[in-house]
Amino acid sequence: MNRLSEGPRYEEVTPEELAYIKIAMVGGRGGMATNSGHWYNCINGHPFAIGECGMPMQLARCLEYGAPIGGRNYQAVEGVSRAEHME
Numbered sequence: 001m002n003r004l005s006e007g008p009r010y011e012e013v014t015p016e017e018l019a020y021i022k023i024a025m026v027g028g029r030g031g032m033a034t035n036s037g038h039w040y041n042c043i044n045g046h047p048f049a050i051g052e053c054g055m056p057m058q059l060a061r062c063l064e065y066g067a068p069i070g071g072r073n074y075q076a077v078e079g080v081s082r083a084e085h086m087e
Contacts, residue, residue, distance in 0.1 A: 013047075022086065025049055039086035042067040043079030047086055056080070 038054030041047055042062040048069055056071030068077045
């Protein structure tokens with residue numbers, strides 16, 4: 001059976017994986033560190049990043065369960081919180 005057709009599935013990220021994600025997001029030309037990006041959590045606690053100014057300016061959906069993420073006019077949608085442990 002094709003696992004992609006089973007629907008959303010979330011696996012916890014290990015501390016080692018989290019460290020690699022942080023390094024990848026701030027590394028290289030235009031990384032989040034140089035553009036003041038920020039990390040957030042969807043209402044279900046899944047982390048996502050916003051680059052450039054780091055403030056929500058677009059609406060999107062969490063890839064795990066489809067919860068609203070992002071926002072408009074620098075205001076996050078309801079349920080989104082800063083993921084300070086990621087920064």
